[in-house]
Amino acid sequence: MRLVLAALLLFALPTAAAAQSNPAEQTMMQTVQSEHDRHIALLERMVNQNSGSLNLPGVRAVGDMVRTELEPLGFEVSWVDMAETGRAGHLIARHPGSGRNVLLIGHLDTVFEADNPFQRFERTGSRATGPGVGDDKGGVVVIIAALRAMQAAGTLQDANITIVLTGDEERIGAPVAIARQDLIAAGREAAFALEFENLAVEDENDFGTIARRSSANWTLTTTGRTGHSSGVFNDNLGYGAIYEMARILDGFRRELPEPNLTYNVGVIGGGTPAAIDAEGFSVTASGKTNIVASTAVARGDLRTLTAEQDARIRAGMQAIVDAHLPRTDAELVFGESGYPPMAPTEGNRALLARLNAVNRDLGLPEMAEYDPARRGAADSGFVAADVDTLGGLGVAGGNAHADGEWVDLDSLVRQSQRAAVLISRLSLGQP
Incomplete structure (x- = not known):
């Protein structure tokens, strides 16, 4: 039965993917696709747990959900309490490996506090709505789906990965020097940084985020x-x-x-x-x-x-x-x-070029640079001065920060596939 499923999934891949990606990368593509329902269910559980920035127990509860996903993958997971800043804290996970360190950035909190009437995940076909479904719980699920695909393909074993999921991205604690000291330190240790906020999409085209304003x-x-x-x-x-x-x-x-x-x-x-x-x-x-x-x-x-x-x-x-x-x-x-700003740099552009090489090999559309004037600020700004950074690697959607926030669940597949291959290549030094 498993062989039949694998054959069907391989047949469903784009021709370019089968022709140009290696067997490990094909396995990543297949794993993401086969686990799609699992990851939608995870997204639903996360969204249904309120984690407004000021709901400190709720933020910690979402962090516990993520911990449950990461520890079986071999990550050392810790919780950094941020009581002195008035916020819940941050989840930091490390997967030591022989490769170059790749920092993955996302956040656990949302703008929707516990008294907001918009509280539940709802799905209609490939579209889902819910508080923080895209910003940034969808991005966190992309990270988890990509790492599970890497484990299935064997590329996670030697990968050197750090994950920082902040608990106050939407309403940062004070003083900022303490609220972001762990993220800044992780950025200084990393060779590359990837941020999993919402994917920029216009006219059905995906775009890469090489810059964000302050x-x-x-x-x-x-x-x-x-x-x-x-x-x-x-x-x-x-x-x-x-x-x-x-x-x-x-x-x-x-x-x-x-x-x-x-x-x-x-x-x-x-x-x-x-x-x-x-x-x-x-x-x-x-x-x-x-x-x-x-x-x-x-x-x-x-x-x-x-x-x-x-x-x-x-x-x-x-x-x-x-x-x-x-x-x-x-x-x-x-x-x-x-x-702080995430300024456009040649290093960031080189990262987007690496992502577009992944897109070509997997038979996915290439991504142009997105206009930074159309993007908001994000935690990637705290590390961009120290490490080449690429943002907007989360899911596609709309109406962020408002009732009716939605995501395209199909984008969860392609974004997780892109991320799995990109992280593997970056950490393991592949072209």
Whole structure:
């Protein structure tokens, strides 16, 4: 019966796969396909366990599910507690081998907390919906499916692999230096890094992610002299906090634009008085039309493609802030939490070329570079300065971070096949 199944699966492979991939790689292809239902069931169990970033027991429970999958494959699995950052922790797994170290990156948490009504996995044909089904539980299942295929083919035995699955990717703990110290250390030890966030797909074409923009938060507070509105603009009262705020934000809009840069304003308020809450989400303000505003507060984000661009734009923002209207002041503060950019490098492009060699040999479509302005930030940004990195190796889907998040379950097959062969070749030094 097993021989018949293997023959049928081999027959189902693309002609290019049978012609150009070696027997071990054909076994990987067949194993992923034959275990497809198993991995869908695993994905369902993971999705049905809520693991919002602030649901610490839920994040740990998903980590336990992954541990159960990895330990039988020969991985040494540990849990790094992150109580000091206010988060559950991270799962780190190591498979020592003689090959070059390949770091696999994903995350256990989702944006959907326990009180969100969107909680269950549902399947209709090859489409499944559920909280975190793509971001990033689908990516974690791709990792597991690829490793199981490698074990079946014998390529896992000598592979040198480290897995870091963070428990707070969607809402990173503080301080960041502690929250990401283990991931950064793993990146410095690795020869290659592969990140398993959602696959980029447009017009039914798969794309490779060689770059991601950063994500940083900033808070702008402006102040001015307050008094009767009849004196606004005069030498005594000046322009007030709201006009100073408007000047600065419009200066950002007019003076800073360039490719791969955005700086959104998410919340704003001004009056006498005005204040923002400790979480930076809610602004309260009150005032009267005949009183010059004393305070204004705005909070937004900054996204850049390279460290150089990030430093230059921050300096440009500060220069605009410093050109005060009469009798006003302003302070721009960048938050400590945030994600550094994953800049496009020749090393990253070389990794995509290696993936496209896999695609050619397996009879899968080649993947062009995806526009980084269309991608969000990810944990890969924390390692990209130290190691060649390729992102977006998870499943294809849509509506991430929203009710109705969905994935194409068929993509789980091709992504796991791609990953199994790529990881094997990278670690074992094959072309």
